[in-house]
Structure formats: C-alpha cells, structure tokens
Amino acid sequence: MWTFVVGPMICLIIAVPLAWGWGLSALDIGMAVVAYLVSGFGLTVGYHRLFTHRSFKARRGLRIALAVAGSLGVEGSPVQWVANHRRHHAFADREGDPHSPWRYGTDVRALLKGLLHAHIGWMLKRELSNRARFAPDIAADPDLRLIGQLFGPLTAVSLLAPALVGGLVTGTWTGALTGFFWAGLIRMALLHHVTWSVNSICHVAGRRPFASRDKATNFWPLALLSFGESWHNSHHADPTAARHGVLPGQLDPSARLIWVFEKLRWVHDVRWPSSERLSARLLPTPGTPNESTG
Incomplete structure (x- = not known):
C-alpha cells in the first residue's frame, strides 16, 4: 500500500521540472487523458454511483466493464471500496467514519491533523471496513468477486499498458519509460489525490446549500477533475441520486455519462434527483439558488 500511496506523491513532486525540460510528448498526454477518463469514470460511475449507492441498474456487460475500469484506478477491489x-x-463525520477530517477536533491544529488523516492517513492505518456488514451484495456477486481477485493483474495493466504502447509506437525505451511515468504513475497519482480530496477538502471547504447530517461541502474547483464528485454536499443530501451537480451551472460529467447509457438502453431505473426532495433540503442561505434542477 505504501508503494502506491507514497510513490506517486514523489512522482508528482518531480513532475513539473521533468516536464519543463524533456520527456513529455503528445502521445504521453493522449494516453494519460484516456487512462484518466477510463479509470476515473470507472470509479465515479461504477464503483460509486452504481455499486455503492445503486443509483441505477446496468446490463451485466456494462457492470463488468465499469468494475474493470474502476479497478484500473488502483483504489482497491470493488467490494472493499464499496x-x-x-x-x-x-x-459521516461521526465516530466510525473511516476518513472524517473532523476526527481529532475543530481547532486549527486538530483540523490540519484531521485533513491529513482524511486525505491519506486512514489508508496507511489499514482500518478496513467490514465487507460482510457493509457490502454483502458486492461480495456475493460472482462477477465482482472475480474482478476483485484480479485486482493485482489489473493494477499491472493500468501501469504497464501505457509503457507498452509508448514503446511500441515510438520504438524506443524512452517512449516506454515516459509512457509509464506520465500515463501510468502521474495519471494514477492525480486521480488518487482528486478522490482523496473529496474525502478531505469536501468536508471542510466549500458551500453547504443543502441540509445533511454531516459537514460535506460543494467544492467547485474539483468538479471537472472529479467528474462531478465534488458536489459532495448535494450528494450527502441525496446519496442515491445519479446526479450530484443538481443546482444551475454545476457540471457533472458522471451524470451525463449515465444519461448517455440510459439513452443507449444500457442502464435503467436511474434515480434522477427529485426537485421536491431537494427543495425540502435546500437551506435558506443568502446567495444560494432557490431552485434545483430535476
């Protein structure tokens, strides 16, 4: 676990000076973008909105594809993630939450310690959630169980496939190395830190237009990178909704992809947000929009 947590962080630190002088090509950027999109949507649409919250139902082939794509994000097997x-x-934000930034208190020092815990520390402590209690349906699914058993090989594919493509396309070891670095390690590190930021930043900084039992916030700067996951207050106010960006101007690429899947009839029984439910939870905060999208 330390390898995948600390290693990419070191790579991020050296990424900027490395890119400034050499080693970043259009091929590397293209592979990194594609890998980020595939693995990112696998996590947000598959792991999160489908498997965790059952915001929609999907055909078996799509369920398998999303589970594999999510595994390529290297954030754990489907059952443990769920x-x-x-x-x-x-x-959420109470005793028992595995990654609340409010774990140690509310003063500045405690909150800084809590942010570090929520962002990365909780994973290093290996406090794994009980699968039988929290994800019995995922553990009982033979397809997801098999994909979980293949998490190691899928991790290797996620990191080494860009190296293979880079080497084959350029015909050089340099192309393989830069492909591995940018589309493998750096892409994985960026996706990890965006995901972890939803755990940490999106429970401290941002706006809370909706009533919820916790301190989850909407943090707009992460909206695109997180594919709509940073509308976290909206999500906690209505966890099973397929769309998190429910107010005007809130971009939610994951919800748009689910909408496309619905039009293609690959998914059904989509739980789109209810205007009545959201209106009932909308807080009368000055400056907050008074209407939510359906």
Whole structure:
C-alpha cells in the first residue's frame, strides 16, 4: 500500500521540472487523458454511483466493464471500496467514519491533523471496513468477486499498458519509460489525490446549500477533475441520486455519462434527483439558488 500511496506523491513532486525540460510528448498526454477518463469514470460511475449507492441498474456487460475500469484506478477491489464508502455514509463525520477530517477536533491544529488523516492517513492505518456488514451484495456477486481477485493483474495493466504502447509506437525505451511515468504513475497519482480530496477538502471547504447530517461541502474547483464528485454536499443530501451537480451551472460529467447509457438502453431505473426532495433540503442561505434542477 505504501508503494502506491507514497510513490506517486514523489512522482508528482518531480513532475513539473521533468516536464519543463524533456520527456513529455503528445502521445504521453493522449494516453494519460484516456487512462484518466477510463479509470476515473470507472470509479465515479461504477464503483460509486452504481455499486455503492445503486443509483441505477446496468446490463451485466456494462457492470463488468465499469468494475474493470474502476479497478484500473488502483483504489482497491470493488467490494472493499464499496464497504469503505458505505461505512463513510453510515457514520459521516461521526465516530466510525473511516476518513472524517473532523476526527481529532475543530481547532486549527486538530483540523490540519484531521485533513491529513482524511486525505491519506486512514489508508496507511489499514482500518478496513467490514465487507460482510457493509457490502454483502458486492461480495456475493460472482462477477465482482472475480474482478476483485484480479485486482493485482489489473493494477499491472493500468501501469504497464501505457509503457507498452509508448514503446511500441515510438520504438524506443524512452517512449516506454515516459509512457509509464506520465500515463501510468502521474495519471494514477492525480486521480488518487482528486478522490482523496473529496474525502478531505469536501468536508471542510466549500458551500453547504443543502441540509445533511454531516459537514460535506460543494467544492467547485474539483468538479471537472472529479467528474462531478465534488458536489459532495448535494450528494450527502441525496446519496442515491445519479446526479450530484443538481443546482444551475454545476457540471457533472458522471451524470451525463449515465444519461448517455440510459439513452443507449444500457442502464435503467436511474434515480434522477427529485426537485421536491431537494427543495425540502435546500437551506435558506443568502446567495444560494432557490431552485434545483430535476
């Protein structure tokens, strides 16, 4: 676990000076973007909105594809990811939440310690959530169980496939190395820190237009990079909704992809947000829009 947590962070630190002088090509950028989109949507649409919150139902082929894509994000097997996240919602910002930034208190020092814990520390402590309690449906699914068993090989594919493509296209070891670095490690590190920021930043900084039992916030700067996941207050106010960006101007690429899947009839029974439900939870804060999208 330390390898995948600390290693990419070191790579991020050296990424800027490396890119400034050499080693970043259009091929590397293209592979990194594609890998980020595939693995990112696998996590947000698959792991999160489909498997964790059952915001929609999908055909078997799409369920398998989303589970594989999510595994390529290298954030754990489907069953463990779902168990951790359902536990987070069950105890959000209270005793039992695996990654609340308010764990140690509310003063500045305690909050800084809590942010570090929420962002990365909780994973290093290996406090795994009980799969049988929080994700029995995922553990019982034979397709997802098999994909979980293949998490190691899928991790290797996620990191080494860009190196293979880079080497084959350029015909050089340099192309393989830069492909591995940019589209493998750096892409994975960026996706990890965006995901972890939803755990940390999106429970401290931002706006809270909706009433919820916790301190989840909407943090707009992460909206595109997180594919709509940083509309976290909206999500905690209505966890099973397929769309998190429910107010005017809130971009939610994950919801748009689900909409496309629905039009293609690959998914059904989509739980789109209810205007009545959201209106009932909308807080009368000055400057907050008074209407939500349906």
